[in-house]
Amino acid sequence: MSTIAMPEPDAGVLARAPQIIAALEAALPAGTVISSPEETRAYECDALTAYRCPPLAVVLPRTTEEVATAMRVCHELRVPVVPRGAGTSLAGGALPTADSVVIGTMRLREILEVDTANRFIRVQTGVTNLAVSAELEVQGFFYAPDPSSQLACTIAGNIAMNSGGAHCLKYGVTTNNLMGVRIVMATGDIVELGGPLPGVSGLDLVGLICGSEGQLAIVTEATLRIVPKPEGARPVLIGFDSAETAGECVGRIIRSGLLPVAIEYMDDVCLRAVEAFVKAGYPNCAAVLIVEVEGSEAEIDHQIERIRLIAEELNPVEFRASRTAEESLAIWKGRKSAFGAMGRLGDYLCLDGTVPVSKLPHTLKRIGELSKAYGLEVANVFHAGDGNMHPLILFDANAPGELERAEEFGADILRLCVDVGGCLTGEHGVGIEKRDLMTKQYTADDLAIQMEIKSVFDPAWLLNPAKVFPLEVSQPHRHAAARCP
Amino acid sequence: MQTNFTDTQLADPATRRSNEILRSCVHCGFCTATCPTYKVLGDELDSPRGRIYLIKDMLENNKVPDERTVTHIDRCLSCLSCMTTCPSGVHYMHLIDHAREYIEKTYKRRWDERALRWLLAKILPYPGRFRLALIGARLARPFRKLLPDARLRAMLEMAPDFIPPASENDRPQSFSAIGARRKRVALLIGCAQRALNTDINDATIRLLRRHGCEVVIPKGIGCCGALTHHMGKVEESHAMAAANVRAIVHELDGEGLDAVVINTSGCGTTVKDYAHLLRDHPIADDAARVAALAKDVTEIMADLGLNDPFHAEPLRVAYHAACSLQHGQQIRSAPKDLLRAAGFEVVEPRDSHICCGSAGTYNLMQPAISSELKDRKLATIEATRPQVISAGNIGCMMQISSATEIPLVHTVELLDWATGGPKPRSIANAVTVKMRELPACRC
Numbered sequence: 030m031s032t033i034a035m036p037e038p039d040a041g042v043l044a045r046a047p048q049i050i051a052a053l054e055a056a057l058p059a060g061t062v063i064s065s066p067e068e069t070r071a072y073e074c075d076a077l078t079a080y081r082c083p084p085l086a087v088v089l090p091r092t093t094e095e096v097a098t099a100m101r102v103c104h105e106l107r108v109p110v111v112p113r114g115a116g117t118s119l120a121g122g123a124l125p126t127a128d129s130v131v132i133g134t135m136r137l138r139e140i141l142e143v144d145t146a147n148r149f150i151r152v153q154t155g156v157t158n159l160a161v162s163a164e165l166e167v168q169g170f171f172y173a174p175d176p177s178s179q180l181a182c183t184i185a186g187n188i189a190m191n192s193g194g195a196h197c198l199k200y201g202v203t204t205n206n207l208m209g210v211r212i213v214m215a216t217g218d219i220v221e222l223g224g225p226l227p228g229v230s231g232l233d234l235v236g237l238i239c240g241s242e243g244q245l246a247i248v249t250e251a252t253l254r255i256v257p258k259p260e261g262a263r264p265v266l267i268g269f270d271s272a273e274t275a276g277e278c279v280g281r282i283i284r285s286g287l288l289p290v291a292i293e294y295m296d297d298v299c300l301r302a303v304e305a306f307v308k309a310g311y312p313n314c315a316a317v318l319i320v321e322v323e324g325s326e327a328e329i330d331h332q333i334e335r336i337r338l339i340a341e342e343l344n345p346v347e348f349r350a351s352r353t354a355e356e357s358l359a360i361w362k363g364r365k366s367a368f369g370a371m372g373r374l375g376d377y378l379c380l381d382g383t384v385p386v387s388k389l390p391h392t393l394k395r396i397g398e399l400s401k402a403y404g405l406e407v408a409n410v411f412h413a414g415d416g417n418m419h420p421l422i423l424f425d426a427n428a429p430g431e432l433e434r435a436e437e438f439g440a441d442i443l444r445l446c447v448d449v450g451g452c453l454t455g456e457h458g459v460g461i462e463k464r465d466l467m468t469k470q471y472t473a474d475d476l477a478i479q480m481e482i483k484s485v486f487d488p489a490w491l492l493n494p495a496k497v498f499p500l501e502v503s504q505p506h507r508h509a510a511a512r513c514p
Numbered sequence: 515m516q517t518n519f520t521d522t523q524l525a526d527p528a529t530r531r532s533n534e535i536l537r538s539c540v541h542c543g544f545c546t547a548t549c550p551t552y553k554v555l556g557d558e559l560d561s562p563r564g565r566i567y568l569i570k571d572m573l574e575n576n577k578v579p580d581e582r583t584v585t586h587i588d589r590c591l592s593c594l595s596c597m598t599t600c601p602s603g604v605h606y607m608h609l610i611d612h613a614r615e616y617i618e619k620t621y622k623r624r625w626d627e628r629a630l631r632w633l634l635a636k637i638l639p640y641p642g643r644f645r646l647a648l649i650g651a652r653l654a655r656p657f658r659k660l661l662p663d664a665r666l667r668a669m670l671e672m673a674p675d676f677i678p679p680a681s682e683n684d685r686p687q688s689f690s691a692i693g694a695r696r697k698r699v700a701l702l703i704g705c706a707q708r709a710l711n712t713d714i715n716d717a718t719i720r721l722l723r724r725h726g727c728e729v730v731i732p733k734g735i736g737c738c739g740a741l742t743h744h745m746g747k748v749e750e751s752h753a754m755a756a757a758n759v760r761a762i763v764h765e766l767d768g769e770g771l772d773a774v775v776i777n778t779s780g781c782g783t784t785v786k787d788y789a790h791l792l793r794d795h796p797i798a799d800d801a802a803r804v805a806a807l808a809k810d811v812t813e814i815m816a817d818l819g820l821n822d823p824f825h826a827e828p829l830r831v832a833y834h835a836a837c838s839l840q841h842g843q844q845i846r847s848a849p850k851d852l853l854r855a856a857g858f859e860v861v862e863p864r865d866s867h868i869c870c871g872s873a874g875t876y877n878l879m880q881p882a883i884s885s886e887l888k889d890r891k892l893a894t895i896e897a898t899r900p901q902v903i904s905a906g907n908i909g910c911m912m913q914i915s916s917a918t919e920i921p922l923v924h925t926v927e928l929l930d931w932a933t934g935g936p937k938p939r940s941i942a943n944a945v946t947v948k949m950r951e952l953p954a955c956r957c
């Protein structure tokens with residue numbers, strides 16, 4: 030396939046496949062274990078389809094206890110486990126290995142408790158992100174982190190990847206909204222961490238689980254902070270004739286002390302695709318910002334006025350403030366369909382890195398130069414307010430060599446992010462996609478500490494193998510774990 | 515997604531089309547969230563993305579599908595909710611149609627399954643045979659517990675208490691417009707619907723005439739082919755579609771037609787796709803002309819505008835969106851707007867985008883999933899406390915009415931009533947149409 034290597038599957042595990050499957054089937058209710066090669070194939074990848082490998086089996090439990098049973102069997106038989114939610118990861122986080130058992134938590138779909146007085150909701154983690162907010166709609170509350178994939182992605186995946194979205198500029202990402210979890214440890218033990226009450230004494234273990242990408246435990250329940258819906262919210266759309274000026278405008282808005290709910294950026298490649306797809310009526314220019322502010326009518330008007338003054342110093346080609354709900358929908362329409370519209374142009378690789386907001390203009394310029402050098406078109410559509418970039422590299426998956434070129438281009442962009450003081454991932458996680466770049470971001474000591482922590486939770490290194498830590502760096506740990514009894 | 519077809523495989527037009535569709539899927543998984551079977555079963559293999567994968571594997575490798583693959587594909591309702599959701603415009607309908615055809619050609623089903631499919635294909639599309647079968651089923655219903663097969667039981671349970679005699683209005687003829695003629699339209703009188711409920715066509719004819727349409731029942735018109743098409747039985751479905759095309763084109767080239775009106779949205783989706791269905795047929799061009807003229811009855815009514823409404827009682831109507839209307843034809847607001855314009859209070863159940871489980875012959879072939887979806891649908895509908903339920907598709911009407919006391923009518927029956935027609939039979943028959951005081955429901 031392509032450039033990111035996966036370890037050789039454990040021949041011993043493969044040889045024992047029939048016994049492993051039989052043990053899982055014996056321990057779990059009928060209809061829980063999938064093992065025929067025709068069927069496991071559908072679980073061979075997530076939304077990063079360039080990397081695929083059918084697992085040995087797939088287990089779809091319905092309760093935390095069944096998850097624990099499956100984990101216990103896998104632990105006893107020393108079989109690697111790959112947790113899976115909705116499989117929308119763009120980083121290959123849910124990619125199986127041939128010697129692994131996928132444990133999917135998508136059947137754990139109950140809303141367990143809603144408490145608006147104490148502002149939390151407790152759910153099983155197979156609930157989708159959007160279903161959480163839908164549940165709260167009538168009470169006038171919502172769950173703030175809103176990945177573009179919120180219709181489909183599950184709370185489990187959100188916690189594992191510490192996902193974010195357009196609204197996170199104001200409300201924070203998953204980790205800022207996660208209060209407690211129920212987890213199944215690698216051994217099959219069930220543990221509760223945190224809970225609905227504020228105030229944490231001792232180590233912040235919930236914080237440790239959030240963003241751990243299925244390396245430490247399987248999360249089956251979560252207590253999430255919920256927030257009241259604002260009185261109102263309205264976006265403005267600002268068009269610029271250069272990407273750098275748009276980037277500059279983002280910096281100036283943030284510096285002014287305003288805190289919009291969202292600042293979203295779309296460049297011309299993306300604008301063209303979106304116009305062709307949904308005819309959102311966006312201006313024909315180099316870059317567009319969508320800035321959303323919320324509050325009472327008067328507060329909204331005041332904030333929009335301040336944004337207008339900031340933008341006007343930079344000579345925008347268009348400044349359009351929404352006055353009605355319809356106009357707001359029209360402004361958001363194109364942004365919300367951006368990924369779909371890009372999908373219609375062909376295959377894409379969606380990257381995810383962060384840069385300091387002040388470095389946006391420089392980074393955008395460099396990405397443009399790299400695009401020319403690699404001969405691959407790139408579209409930029411991202412959460413600009415917190416410098417979370419999502420360059421989409423367009424390529425043709427059926428053309429030999431193009432994926433590899435796109436991947437090299439992507440790696441260069443992520444290195445650029447780190448060089449300007451940013452980070453490899455804003456919200457999609459490391460998975461396999463950025464695994465080998467971790468040494469660019471972290472020193473050997475940093476990584477050693479992270480791996481020590483993993484060893485505490487998962488001494489046999491069975492959970493989500495070959496992700497996050499570069500293979501050569503994790504080799505000693507995996508080797509040692511393989512020999513432990 | 516990357517695909518792996520050889521040039522020889524791509525020489526086949528059907529495979530070429532499927533390759534195009536597969537290439538447009540980016541495997542984002544959005545569609546899983548709104549797929550009814552995934553909601554019920556929670557297995558990616560019973561989701562659009564999983565089925566796309568199974569189909570890809572089957573077609574790329576020229577595989578004779580195994581039983582499991584066939585089961586997952588059979589479980590698809592063809593509700594097309596996934597197409598509404600997909601941001602990348604993946605044409606799932608053409609892909610699953612191809613898969614069904616492929617399975618029908620390459621896979622040998624068990625004898626009882628084959629017999630059942632053969633029976634359905636030989637009965638449902640023919641109103642005369644179907645009427646007889648319904649009468650027989652009604653007689654046999656008391657003995658249904660003796661049947662070993664849940665599917666056969668489902669069939670007997672489906673037979674309604676009242677089976678109407680054939681309607682004179684469904685014979686080939688022409689009904690003149692009342693007042694000045696604004697349009698000349700052909701009415702697709704359908705097949706199973708005609709045997710189950712003759713009020714719908716009667717109401718449609720009255721409604722259209724009252725709004726200035728001359729309504730033609732073309733000679734030779736019959737089943738649109740959808741029922742057999744969804745079973746992958748190409749020969750039968752193409753023959754039926756072609757017969758309809760000929761019947762309609764005869765009128766089109768004669769006195770002319772402004773539209774082909776369809777009041778069973780399941781059929782509408784298929785007729786609108788005739789250009790694709792018959793693309794390799796000698797009458798492909800005519801098929802495209804017919805497809806271009808096909809309109810759901812609410813589309814044409816929205817176009818004509820409702821005249822002189824408010825003759826009916828202002829009932830609280832729960833509008834059930836048939837999947838073939840909301841997803842297959844992307845018609846969402848027209849029926850609701852018309853009902854409101856007609857003076858009714860319109861309410862919509864939560865999760866209105868999710869199928870009721872009827873889906874053509876699905877309720878007969880997959881009774882377990884179907885009845886789970888029916889229960890979910892009813893719970894959400896009843897939570898809106900309606901006095902009447904309205905829908906634009908006979909399949910949904912049968913499915914939902916089989917489990918509730920609330921009267922169920924076709925949208926045109928309400929529109930007809932509001933503009934001067936008779937009170938719909940099921941409303942008149944209901945002892946009292948009262949506000950149902952149901953406890954607040956959290957579904």
Ligand SMILES: Cc1cc2nc3c(=O)[nH]c(=O)nc-3n(C[C@H](O)[C@H](O)[C@H](O)COP(=O)(O)OP(=O)(O)OC[C@H]3O[C@@H](n4cnc5c(N)ncnc54)[C@H](O)[C@@H]3O)c2cc1C
Pocket residue numbers: 075076111112113114115116117118119121122123134154175176177178181182183184185186187188189190191192193194195242243244246247248249368456457458460493541542543
């Ligand atoms: C079109 C598109 C747009 C997207 N937009 C955004 C965006 O705006 N913001 C954003 O943050 N992300 C975005 N994503 C990425 C993705 O949706 C998120 O990473 C999401 O949180 C993944 O959730 P999931 O349920 O699909 O998890 P999966 O993809 O199934 O898994 C993701 C990771 O979580 C682990 N995991 C899954 N379940 C568990 C569990 N129960 N316990 C422990 N670990 C588990 C897996 O092993 C894997 O490492 C987008 C993806 C797509 C395809």
Ligand code: SF4
Pocket residue numbers: 372538539540541542543544545546562563566599600601602603604
């Ligand atoms: S939503 Fe569309 S592109 Fe995404 S997986 Fe489903 S069919 Fe494919």
Ligand code: SF4
Pocket residue numbers: 548549550551552560561562565589590591592593594595596597606
């Ligand atoms: S047509 Fe309906 S049942 Fe079939 S895959 Fe699509 S959403 Fe699911």
